[in-house]
Amino acid sequence: MSDLQVLLQRAIAFRERQDLGGALDAILLAAKAAPDDANVALGLAQISFEAGLDAADLYAAAQRLQPARIDLQRSRATALAAEGRHGEGEALLEAVLAQHPAWIEGHRCLCGMRATSGDSDFARSFPLAIERDPANFGLRMAWFHVLATARQWDEARTVIADAEAALGERQPSLLGKLFIASESGEAADDAALFDGVEGVEDVGLDLARVRHFLRSGQLERARDVCLKHLGKPAMRAFWSYLSLSWRMLGDARVDWLDAGMRDVRIFDLDFTAPELAQLARTLRTLHTMHEPWHEQSVRGGTQTERPLLLRIDPVIASVRSKIEAAVSKYIAELPPFDAAHSLLAAPRGRFLFAGSWSVRLRPGGYHATHTHPMGWISSALYVTVPDEADLGPAPSGHLQFGNPPPELALPLEPYGAVEPKPGRLALFPSTMWHGTFPFTDGERMTIAFDIIPAKA
Template identity: 45%
Template structure:
């Protein structure tokens, strides 16, 4: 979460003032022009070294560019000049956390200045997680939720942390305790049910829906989630009835769940009819993966237009990283400080790191990031021509490479990624750091990346459209809305880095 800044009223700064430079920096931050405006702010900071807000904005700009060393230095200067400013304190703590440096004392200071700021409290929990794993963050979070039972982001974090320590029975209990004091709170019911659904605990979600109707009365939240749960459990007839009863709801998540049901029911033509109107809307990335499935099932040539060009899926062997792969692997292993797979992710039989990996300042990770940026630029240069009607090829390509997320995954025996998509990204990836040897891995294609295979839960039998053999130092790149997953392997360790490249603005 970004540290926030109060914007000054119009006309409050003259054109050559440090506040005007800071305002220009905030405009650039909103518009993705950070690199363009930084020289002006650096000059202004040199001329006005005591201006805390200037240093704060420079820190935000550098952080957005994943330049955490200079971002942290800027926040340190800002904090030295305004030690009682809660926004500066939060930005300083956040930069230290993302850089991979100790940040708990900085979050403690920020929390002393803004004790009810939810973003600060979530950041403090992340710092505790970074220092000691999920167990270290749980006690303080339980105290905060006890005093603030309506704090929804806190409950979501509590459920994720408890899931990470292997609690499959009571991971969502904080919602239930809160509902004991506020049984009519529909937002608590919604988030409890959604959390159970994301964990594929559909029977428990249906039980919560039944209790919610008793406690809070009839509500569309219960009706929608009942249809979702029944559909995901494979009860076609009942799901048909419940979705029909809902009527038209202008919500893409509901539409996607209905589309999934239609595919599961073997009615791809109906799925296409429901999905197509969403393709012209901002939420279109959520439905394109399902249109791909439906078009393939109906032998519709539009699938070739969407995903058939071979230039959309490529791999690059980053030989320049080979000498440092062992050191990178050791660095990454230290960051895997949990023992169970995360909630709401595709990892099965492994762990995933927390926080934006590419913002860490360790030299091994920064060298990896630099090599990946170069490979992504090569990939983009080799794409087919711009097609404004295409959801992938129509994305602007003229800006710098930006990452919407970056992380590492460590899989063990029989580990794999379930088939999934990344609708918030533009380009997705897999970079192989360490792999089992051939004897451990099992017969090909054990451990391979496969693209185009739908999620198992949809019950749709389609073969992969592409496969990529993993090798240490190999980077695979492909559209984020393309289904992808991995084949389980017999034994050993599979250590990877993955990221999503953000859509151009």
């Protein structure tokens, strides 16, 4: 193995352990030794981006070495936006899409960039592309999905109707129409809505079916769709719906699965007031968006983009150290191993951050009820909380657990709630439903992350 390969492997190993400082040292040595190596250039850009450093120009250099990879232009645009250069990021994607109108990931990235900047016409790149490629059914369906995620039901219906008028009905458009009919409320009570697609095997369709069955009171059907995924990776997305099904059916197994608030733990971390103030100042500089992404739970606020707790920053490193100690304690004190359980089946050794970010809510802001199916353990660390007068009467601003999504209209009470306090960390199972109540005035800023077990 050459010296360059050794350095690359070292950078990869440090990155996999989420030691971005070590990874950056190794990849910088590799870049000095081989400045024109395409893999090294890409590694330098990626590690720099994840470490919280400026990376847009590094992605541009990497793309020049691999000009056929337009995905690197998406990465560069994302880095530009993270650096507060939204206009440049949008212009870059527009230029690439002018040459590659069928590039779906580019459209999605541009839509997200425009939506988070407050642009109401965020999806306008799609119709321009379809004018040039009218027979591209996949492009039309990607447009539909972007609009449906934003819950723009009328616009989404129009896109599907135009697609079918031009190219005929196909399975994706049929499923799209069923999804709209259920999620928009148009046919929420139609028990037979999904009967015509019983034989279609698709995880996304199964999630739509489960939600529809819960809405329409078909509780056994909802339960059975969830149970057919037991033992499969996709089950992470269905545990929370199985919980709702069991609760509605009075099935005692829900006590085994959720155990109420047993696995919700509070840790009041040892921050000083000056430390929290410095952390808040640091986080505010990272909130460069104006609005949240449509697919997120944030309502009335913003969320940071790149991995927060991997940043090379002494303020963030100090927070990460406190968080890791609390997570280790949480894991060590979990109930005994249970191979069938969504939380208790995971190995108890080393762990990694699957994602980490900050959310800054404005007055009236809140989190819609949601789960984190890609995680194992999830969190909320309160950095700033409005004072009592601005927060409003309890439970304003509280983090609530076990409450079903309101759009499912299920008569279930929450298991409990956590009161927000600066420096307080809440840890809980990623598959547990949770959301927050709006507050009256002031700023509510948190750090959140998902934990997964590290691979052996």
